[in-house]
Amino acid sequence: xxxxxxxxxxxxxxxxxxxxxxxxxxxxxxxxxxxxxxxxxxxxxxxxxxxxxxxxxxxxxxxxxxxxxxxxxxxxxxxxxxxxxxxxxxx
Numbered sequence: 001x002x003x004x005x006x007x008x009x010x011x012x013x014x015x016x017x018x019x020x021x022x023x024x025x026x027x028x029x030x031x032x033x034x035x036x037x038x039x040x041x042x043x044x045x046x047x048x049x050x051x052x053x054x055x056x057x058x059x060x061x062x063x064x065x066x067x068x069x070x071x072x073x074x075x076x077x078x079x080x081x082x083x084x085x086x087x088x089x090x091x
Contacts, residue, residue, distance in 0.1 A: 001039040002026055002055050009059070018062055020076030021083075025090040026055060035090060052086035 006022060007013050026038040040051045050056025061084065065071060071079060080091065 002034055005039075005055050005059060012059065012062070015062075015072055017071050017074050017076055017079050018058075021062075021079045022055065022058060024076055024080055025058070025087060038090065053089055057086065058083075 002022065006019065012018050026035055027033070028035050037051075038055050040054055041048050041056065042051050043049075050058075050060070062071065065079075065082070069082075080087075
């Protein structure tokens with residue numbers, strides 16, 4: 001589901017810092033598998049959305065940040081450092 005969420009949007013799949021951020025947050029380095037809970041969703045007002053800190057939320061936050069920062073020019077560590085607290089559980 002992580003790959004599907006990222007690959008479904010052309011502007012995201014070409015952004016190395018986003019892919020690096022997703023890898024840093026959601027991939028277990030020991031097992032090379034996704035961490036538990038990264039694709040969890042919830043219903044809100046009849047709409048499915050990602051729970052705080054999940055990959056769907058990363059995409060939403062990334063789109064917001066893209067308006068203020070040149071995310072293509074930022075490295076992974078810089079992007080991870082500006083993410084909201086909701087992502088702390090995956091750091």
